[in-house]
Amino acid sequence: MDTHSLARGRVVVVTGAGRGLGRAHALAFARAGARVLVNDLGVAPDGTSAQETPAAQVAGEIRACGGEAAVSADDAADPSGAANLVHTALDRFGRLDTLVNNAGFLRDRMLVNLDESDWDAVIRVHLRGHFLPMKHAAAHWRAEAKAGRAPDARIVNTSSGAGLLGAVGQGNYAAAKAGITALTLVAAAEFARYGVQVNALVPAARTRMTERVFAGTMAPPPDGAFDEMAPENVSPLVVYLGSTASHGITGRVFEAEGGRVSVMDGWHRAATADKGSRWDPGELDGPVRELLSKSPAPSPVYGAAE
Template sequence: MTGLCSGRVTVVTGAGRGLGRAHALAFAAEGAKVVVNDLGVGVDGTGGAAGPAHEVVEEIRARGGEAVAHGGDIATADGAASLVATAVGAFGRLDTLVNNAGFLRDRMLVNLDEDDWDAVVRVHLKGHFLPLKYAAAHWRAEAKAGRAPEARVISTSSGAGLLGSVGQGNYSAAKAGIVGLTLVAAAELGGYGVQVNAIAPAARTRMTEQTFADTMAAPGPGGFDAMAPENVSPLVVWLGSAASAGVTGRVFETEGGRITVMEGWRPGPTADRGARWSPAEAGEAARKLLADAVPPQPVYGAR
């Protein structure tokens, strides 16, 4: 390894398993000191155990790295505040926040309970907002004290948040919200030395084992396992390092050996008559514009 993150302190939420675990190990391998956050819940967010976070900490230490566990609920103010305090208390600083924690409660919209909506939006969207809020407050204070940080935030969206996914209305809405939050945070925090980006990863984890059931068999040519979560982590580590200077407010899709810069909403065909349209005229104009527009990509799972 190159020591890309030597001297930096990184917090990773949801780091007990899957993508979060891969990120934590990858940051440690590049010299970062890591706070491993995880509640140890099931794939649907129920239950909880301290074991997964401590197991990852022990893995990092066994490889010669430094890490501490944090078992707080980052979708609460107390849990998010203590997450930042743990990094500063254990290692004296905070440089990178990787928001990754989440779970699924998939249902078609007509069968989606209010509790399942609230739970998924809470852990994904609120669980991004609160750690970001408290980390940003810390970095703002550092900047005002004359200690300008080279701080980094990596948010975790999804293809479901960019395109939508049938049966995942709650998850898709939360992941789309994370993109909006990322763009606002990048604009608001840049003056304090904070860069904020998002990834939309695809990898084999507990949350995606059904989605990728057909691609979970043997590795491809050369033994490359395209769905391994470890494939996503190199980009996250780079985004979380000082080497990514100048990169902010971006969304990257990443899967296997592929990295794509997602370009988001941009103005397409436009009509302006300089006066109010009637409903019929607005409809006629809209149909003409749609005929000239690029068709949207299909929603995941749509027939």
């Protein structure tokens, strides 16, 4: 399979594409032949405003390599901003094939110290910032399907290990990322009739968002050594999932780190006790403890004391 033609002819929107993982995704799609709408607000790691225009810089990199790119500074978590993402792609390139939801920031606090505004801000940019672009993109693809122009569309969402296992000091972020995982499963089921596949990514990479969380453990390797934490290691899976080569793969969660790709296995019923009638609270201790003894122990929360 030729990497340079894997996404040829496709139009891809990448949110949060000015730096880190989003930038790596945008450049990788361009190398694979896609036309890319580079979306970024240019904010600081905590979501506060910044003066830089990283989206324009990434679009310039793509054009300098002979690719096609446009820039969007729309807020993906705002209804009109999310709608404009779709309209801009259609106006500039005439179509939309793949949406990569990647925008996000951190405001870490222990739960007892977490301000409501920091909760709302993180939930907004991550969870709402996934829902609204998906809603507007899917509305376009539904209209295309009803008009007899069957889409072969893709959505790649961005979850996190914190969303699957939890992370101490990141209750807001973990809740948002867990919500994205569930949202992905629902979207995959609902959008299938319109020719849309929806999957989620759990990336592990060195970015502005992770450098503080993993301080001291994510240093770049010596020259010439494989950098396991480079954002560029994650992007090949995103390009694959965003291309037609991933036909039939939907409603799944993948982890990408270094040279490893894993399929994540979510909640499943592990063990059951059925009395056949209503339980009395006083008789549940024995059955519950027996069920737990038959079930795998949960993986530890990131940052929890061992």
